[in-house]
Amino acid sequence: MSIQPVTPRLHQQAVGALKDAYKAYGEHPDEDQLFLINTIITTYIGQPLSCAKITEAMATCYDIAHVTDEASFKYHGQYVEPGDPLYDDAKADYLADKHNTLHRIIQETTKE
Numbered sequence: 449m450s451i452q453p454v455t456p457r458l459h460q461q462a463v464g465a466l467k468d469a470y471k472a473y474g475e476h477p478d479e480d481q482l483f484l485i486n487t488i489i490t491t492y493i494g495q496p497l498s499c500a501k502i503t504e505a506m507a508t509c510y511d512i513a514h515v516t517d518e519a520s521f522k523y524h525g526q527y528v529e530p531g532d533p534l535y536d537d538a539k540a541d542y543l544a545d546k547h548n549t550l551h552r553i554i555q556e557t558t559k560e
Contacts, residue, residue: 454492454493454494454554454558458492458493459492459493459551459554459555459558461492462489462492462493462554463547463550463551463554465485465488465489465492466485466489466505466506466509466550466553466554467509467512467550469481469484469485469488469505469506469509470505470506470509470510470513471513473485473506474506475506475507475509475510476506477502477506482499482502485497485502486502489554489557493554493557493558494558495557495558497553497557498557501553501556501557504549504553505550505553508546508549508550508553509550511546512543512546512547515539515542515543517530518530519539521535521538521539521541521542522538523537523538523541523542
């Protein structure tokens with residue numbers, strides 16, 4: 449049986465599975481939960497994540513889940529506070545960066 453390439457759809461589903469795992473298990477899943485996470489991820493990308501990758505993914509999901517409208521963000525070298533004209537752009541940029549981190553984790557795993 450040959451390994452099938454990871455399509456963009458499967459890649460996106462794997463990222464969604466990481467977010468769902470965070471919602472279900474929190475930032476620090478136990479050993480059984482790690483096994484379940486990897487079972488699900490393996491169905492999408494054909495291989496498990498390392499413990500370090502799961503830790504990074506859960507920390508990133510934590511960052512995404514805990515963004516509030518009162519947070520300040522560094523944007524183009526400056527801190528942007530709520531009410532600043534660039535605040536929505538800064539928040540969107542921050543969240544996009546975190547989502548890109550999840551995509552990178554999946555992509556790096558499929559290249560290992």
